[in-house]
Amino acid sequence: MTPEQIVKKQICDWLELNGALFTLHVRTFNRKFSSSKHMRAGWPDIHGVWKDGRALLIEVKAKGGTISEEQMRIIIKAKSLGGHAFFAYSLEDVQRELKGKS
Secondary structure (H helix, E strand, O other): OHHHHHHHHHHEEEEEEHOOOOEOOOOOHHHHHOOOOOOOOOOOOEEEEEOOOEEEEEEEOOOOOOOHHHHHHHHHHHHOOEEEEEOOOOHHHHHHHHHOOO
């Protein structure tokens, strides 16, 4: 497992234990849909709903990972719409962002 995969697993295990409804983003390499206006480059790794009913979007990065412009735009837009949207480099980042938000 890569360092990023380890962090994703830790985050997913914690989210599951804490009642979130979520899934991991699946990269689709289907040429038929790759040019669809509804396919989003930079979509967060984990997306779902937190216990308070608000959208949950988490882009997971390994330490030193680079954030793309598309990822930044999506996180900013989701936050502006009232969602829990953020970048996480560790499980602790997720716990800090969601503490007391249930």
